[in-house]
Amino acid sequence: MRQIRIAVVAFEGILPFHLSVPCAVFQSPTPEGNSPFRLRVCSVEGPRILSAAGFSIGTDYGLDELARADVIIVPSWRDPEETPPEALLRQLQKAAARGKRIVGLCLGAYVLAHAGLLDGKLATTHWGWARDLAERFPSVQMDADVLYVDEGHIVTSAGAAAGIDCCLHLVRQMLGSDVACRIARRMVVPPFRHGGQAQFIEQPMPEAPSDRRMARLLEQVQRHLDHDHNLDDIAEKAAMSRRSFTRHFRQITGSSFGDWLLSQRLGEAQRLLETTQLPLDRIATAIGLGSPVTLRQHFQRVYRTSPTNYRRTFCESRASA
Numbered sequence: 001m002r003q004i005r006i007a008v009v010a011f012e013g014i015l016p017f018h019l020s021v022p023c024a025v026f027q028s029p030t031p032e033g034n035s036p037f038r039l040r041v042c043s044v045e046g047p048r049i050l051s052a053a054g055f056s057i058g059t060d061y062g063l064d065e066l067a068r069a070d071v072i073i074v075p076s077w078r079d080p081e082e083t084p085p086e087a088l089l090r091q092l093q094k095a096a097a098r099g100k101r102i103v104g105l106c107l108g109a110y111v112l113a114h115a116g117l118l119d120g121k122l123a124t125t126h127w128g129w130a131r132d133l134a135e136r137f138p139s140v141q142m143d144a145d146v147l148y149v150d151e152g153h154i155v156t157s158a159g160a161a162a163g164i165d166c167c168l169h170l171v172r173q174m175l176g177s178d179v180a181c182r183i184a185r186r187m188v189v190p191p192f193r194h195g196g197q198a199q200f201i202e203q204p205m206p207e208a209p210s211d212r213r214m215a216r217l218l219e220q221v222q223r224h225l226d227h228d229h230n231l232d233d234i235a236e237k238a239a240m241s242r243r244s245f246t247r248h249f250r251q252i253t254g255s256s257f258g259d260w261l262l263s264q265r266l267g268e269a270q271r272l273l274e275t276t277q278l279p280l281d282r283i284a285t286a287i288g289l290g291s292p293v294t295l296r297q298h299f300q301r302v303y304r305t306s307p308t309n310y311r312r313t314f315c316e317s318r319a320s321a
Contacts, residue, residue: 003038007069011044013078025167074108105163126159177271
């Protein structure tokens with residue numbers, strides 16, 4: 001199987017955590033000891049650069065490596081006020097013209113915007129800089145409230161840990177939910193957070209017995225997605241009023257219960273489309289959406305493709321990989 005070629009852009013002053021996010025995800029070995037990815041860290045400014053933490057980073061790869069990549073990741077940018085080097089912007093534009101996947105994590109969205117790759121597209125970045133990017137690049141449709149945005153060949157994410165969610169999303173698309181879950185398990189992070197989830201929670205709640213009870217309750221919901229999980233019934237099982245449950249759930253997760261439940265159901269639909277040949281009516285019943293029509297509507301809205309096309313594309317991608 002040909003490895004999927006991942007190029008990660010590094011530059012003077014990069015924060016080590018930002019660089020480590022795609023490296024940790026795409027250098028994760030399989031239980032057999034190999035990797036489906038070939039990762040290259042590509043320097044914008046020579047074979048040795050200085051990180052923001054004060055230590056140097058050495059790499060044998062420069063921007064010419066971007067021409068050989070299947071996926072290019074810009075993990076951040078050092079200064080929103082600084083225009084990225086023209087050589088980097090040209091390479092990104094050429095890669096985009098070839099139909100390659102280009103990803104801007106956190107402030108890496110600024111680099112993609114400078115290259116003109118976000119014009120007319122929905123995008124996100126770290127919430128603290130979203131307004132600035134929107135004002136400087138008015139042709140970009142900015143959504144400051146989500147973890148990541150997938151526009152097909154162009155993908156952007158919010159800051160810091162949202163980059164992990166975005167990279168796992170890419171793994172899930174290229175190699176399926178099972179591989180993404182194995183990587184997430186190794187990294188001890190949530191295996192799936194939908195891109196539309198809020199970037200941050202205004203008032204994090206301290207852990208309490210009610211939180212542990214809710215965690216067990218949600219585990220039961222995940223195990224029985226085919227059941228009808230009425231909000232009033234769930235709130236009663238959590239020993240809360242509907243209003244208190246709704247407020248508490250959003251404070252803990254940054255999402256409504258309905259949105260969370262739908263994301264769990266669609267995530268399971270992805271897994272079943274990838275790993276089985278079950279017809280859509282069986283999948284819709286198994287995840288609690290009732291009918292293939294409802295499944296198609298939600299799947300199309302969230303993933304911008306039909307379940308049938310997703311299954312076909314996933315199978316073709318795995319075969320070509």
